[in-house]
Amino acid sequence: MSEAAVAEGVSTYKVTDGVAVLAIDSPPVNALGYSVRVALDEGISRAVADDAAKALIIRCDGRTFFAGADISEFGGELRKPDLNDIFLAIEASAKPVVAAIHGTALGGGFELALACHYRVAVASAKVGLPEVSLGLLPGAGGTQRTPRIAGVETALELIVGGRPLGAAKAQKTGLIDEIIEGDLEAGAVAYARKLVEEGAPLRRVRDMSVDLDPEAAKAAIEAYRAAHKRDFRGFKAPGNIVKAIEAAATLPFDEGLKREWELFEELMSSSESIAQRHLFFAERTAGKIPVARDVKPLVVASVAVIGAGTMGSGIATAFLNAGVPVTLVDRDEAAVERGAGGIRKTFAGLVAKGRITEAEGDRRSGLLTTSTDLASAVAPVDLVMEAVFEDIDLKKTVFAQIDAAAKQGAILASNTSFLDLDRIAAATSRPEWVIGLHFFAPANIMRLLEVVRGAKTSDPVIATGMAIGRQLGKIAVLSGVCDGFIANRAMTPRMSSAEALVLEGPTPAQVDKAINDYGFAMGPFQMIDLVGLDVIGWDRENSAGRTVQEVLCEMDRWGQKKNGGYYDYDEARRASPSPVAEKVIRDFAEKTGVPQRSFTDAEIVERLLYPVVNEGARIVEEGIALRASDVDVALVTGYGWPVWTGGPMCWADSVGLPKIVAALDEIIGPDAVSPLLRKLAAEGGSLT
Ligand code: 3H9
DSSP states (O other): OOHHHHHTTTEEEEEETTEEEEEEOOTTTOOBOHHHHHHHHHHHHHHHHOTTOSEEEEEEOTTOSOOSBOGGGTTSOOOSSOHHHHHHHHHHOSSOEEEEEOSEEETHHHHHHHHSSEEEEETTOEEEOGGGGGTOOOTTTHHHHHHHHHOHHHHHHHHHHOOOEEHHHHHHTTSOOEEEOSOHHHHHHHHHHHHHHHTOOOOOGGGSOOSSOHHHHHHHHHHHHHHTHHHHTTOSHHHHHHHHHHHHHHSOHHHHHHHHHHHHHHHHTSHHHHHHHHHHHHHHHTTOOSSOTTOOOOOOOOEEEEOOSHHHHHHHHHHHHTTOOEEEEOSSHHHHHHHHHHHHHHHHHHHHTTSSOHHHHHHHHHTEEEESOHHHHHTTOSEEEEOOOSOHHHHHHHHHHHHHHSOTTOEEEEOOSSSOHHHHHTTSSOGGGEEEEEEOSSTTTOOEEEEEEOTTOOHHHHHHHHHHHHHTTOEEEEEOSSTTTTHHHHHHHHHHHHHHHHTTSOOHHHHHHHHHHHTOSSOHHHHHHHHOTTTTTOOTTTOOSOSHHHHHHHTTOOBTTBBBSSEEEOTTOOEEEOHHHHHHHHHHHHHHTOOOOOOOHHHHHHHHHHHHHHHHHHHHHTTSBSSHHHHHHHHHHHHOOOGGGTSHHHHHHHHOHHHHHHHHHHHTOGGGSOHHHHHHHHHTOOOO
16 A cells, blocks of 8 residues: 555645644554655645745644644554654654643654644643653654753653653643634644744754753662662663663763664563553553443442442542542441541541642542431432442342342442352342452452343343443453452462462471562461451361361461461561461471472472463353453552562463473373363463
């Protein structure tokens, strides 16, 4: 296809008042894919050659300015014209070029704007260089031009942090020149005309120098690196970004650009970036569910949360944060007041940290009411969210009460994390209105929302469950009914494997260290000590020293809260390896005749995490998760599985499925290996 045909329909070009306006229209987000690059290349050449045009505006149609390079092209060969060539042509133009920004100018999109001589934006626009979250760096001049405009420190914050800036803040740093009120195109044309009339200089960022001399820049960069060492752990991109910014401060522009490209290419082929790009698309794919497109989600404008404990209060906070009024319900005044008090304290904390204004804190608190009368609280609301103790009989009783009081058309949701949703739904006269909305603690912070569809849950209710995820700013993943749903079920083998492994020789501390080094913030024993050994399936009545957990619980070693658990703790709750717990484990191993040997960290990781991969594959083959990438999204957002591995399924693909299956045959035995995993390994296939 000719280039002209490629760019057909992607752009419009016109001249108004002596100003050329090149508008790109490539839904959904004007990503800078091949056809857009061709259209830009042609449009810029046309404006440069057009005697009627004294200046050029570049803007976009649709919902946003360019959202960056087209990520789906990454990994293949990037066809010419490339972004750097286009941007250098913009910068070299003898006529002023103005970027007119609305929506979000991100990545390559913002780099285009930085190559323009001037940048204007509507007040609601945001600009940023978020490549770091894809494991990349801005590879089209962003690391070289940003410090020249905004200084080294702002560049570090913007590019390593990756969070976009609002137009007003961007204007303060010099990254935006003017905020346009009213119509963007008309305002940009007027701005460009003024530049022409005043003979304003062509402000080429390449000719500007950074704010610090090379030595001062190096010192600032070193201080930044030292202060953020922990945040960089496991990721490759932040280190390369810092090097690229250092190049901006120490090398001439063209050499810096070359260095930026080398560092970009290094990242592009890194396993970290491949994993992070996988997660970018996986998060978006999770929203694609087998419900017809014309099924519209129902409006959720009011909620009653039943149960004012930690989970209920966290869920209520999540809705209040999203501006949805909540009635918090519990059996007695003391319980609801405790819950409500905690919620108000959370908002006060946000105000104190400057995250929200006092007025906003008051507004959120004002949306909260409390009640001890379930029937009257439930009657008017669109969504009833049950968050009572995890006991099937209790949940059935509560759902029968909710069913009797809720209006027709209300969604009845359970926050159960392990129980059978269909049994809960059967306690009502309307199982098609019952759904699981499984939040992860702390519910107002964790990004994952598992939306659990029961056998009878209707499509509009499922669509609404997914929409609630978006409403709350969470990632919703659809799950079928099974013990533990996706995330808890997939992670269960990590704990059981850890408990079995310590009997063979490694200490809890060694196991946790191997898992920490893999990238988890907490290993299994650190986690169980935090949660409490007594609450994870300990049957106090029938406890008889049959497992290490039973022995420790019987010794009152319940974890951090009581006498230590797998670790000992000092007054400041600092953990140290526990000789007592280790003796319990060794005695138990001897009693049960478990052979002892030493394990490397790599073996520990295999023993604990390959069974998670196996369980993930089972979850997919049983249709509990719609696809393997949903398992990745659930574990990364719900369990802190390290982002740079892409989640267990993506990680398994990178390790190699035949290797994993061979190891699983030894670890869990051939019969327990997922048939799907075995089949894919044999066929040379992949999970994601
Ligand atoms: C870069 O620029 C590198 C350069 O420095 C150097 C190069 C040499 N490409 O998120 P949404 C799709 S790296 C391709 O649901 P929203 C997305 O998959 C890039 N596709 O919408 C989805 O597709 P589908 C740096 C993209 O309104 C659809 O658009 N830029 C891209 O919630 C809607 O997306 C970024 O990292 C893309 N760049 O949010 C920005 N972006 O409908 C990445 C989106 O088939 N993008 N899609 O599932 C975003 O942050 C958000 O998409 C945005 C809109 C805020 C723009």
